[in-house]
Amino acid sequence: MTENKTTLTDAVHDLLKKAIIEQALKPGMRLPEDTVGEQFGVSRTIVRHAFVRLEHEGLIATRRNRGAFVAEPTRDEAQNVFEVRRCLESDVIRLLCKRMPESGYDRLESHVRHEQAVRGKDGPAAIRLAGEFHILLAELTGNPVLARYVAEVVLRCSLILSLYARSHSSDCAVDEHSQIIEAIRSGDAAAAIAIMEHHLGAVADRAALVNPQDSIQSILSHYGSELAP
Numbered sequence: 001m002t003e004n005k006t007t008l009t010d011a012v013h014d015l016l017k018k019a020i021i022e023q024a025l026k027p028g029m030r031l032p033e034d035t036v037g038e039q040f041g042v043s044r045t046i047v048r049h050a051f052v053r054l055e056h057e058g059l060i061a062t063r064r065n066r067g068a069f070v071a072e073p074t075r076d077e078a079q080n081v082f083e084v085r086r087c088l089e090s091d092v093i094r095l096l097c098k099r100m101p102e103s104g105y106d107r108l109e110s111h112v113r114h115e116q117a118v119r120g121k122d123g124p125a126a127i128r129l130a131g132e133f134h135i136l137l138a139e140l141t142g143n144p145v146l147a148r149y150v151a152e153v154v155l156r157c158s159l160i161l162s163l164y165a166r167s168h169s170s171d172c173a174v175d176e177h178s179q180i181i182e183a184i185r186s187g188d189a190a191a192a193i194a195i196m197e198h199h200l201g202a203v204a205d206r207a208a209l210v211n212p213q214d215s216i217q218s219i220l221s222h223y224g225s226e227l228a229p
Contacts, residue, residue: 016060
């Protein structure tokens, strides 16, 4: 029974995580335990266990007497997450330049082909696969602790993009992923890190984490329209 309970919890956790990362469940959306349980055919106890895991990953938040909601990171929190991600992924690059496993390049290139196959056809899948590319890089280092931390920040970045992104295009991301693979293959860690920095910078830019200040012209133009004859 315990094993079955764990399996069901894993399944609910994975499905909810996928729905959040693919932006089907939006930031701030309420997640009633009974509704989730009914949709997946599981008990509320199973749902609660899945919620605990998702909250530890920063993907949902529970509010006293109100239940669970898809997380809504603040802009400050989002900036902190992106800073940590840049640090972690630079270390991933350094390690892979030293010890890429024998099947590593084949796995990465296979993943990029999968990304190319859905490009322009399946937006949610493209978003999910873009993040999974970075998680795969971390897993290939052979360091499970690093892989776990990278997976967490990548997932949280996907949530941040869902909340703040002005637009999301996977077109440039797929090409940049190929460039990262080739840079690692060359063994030039500095060049590979530079490409990754540029790549992650473009991702952060799409999140528009700095509140733009309206100009006096744009503010008054709205009111000025009332003077029009």
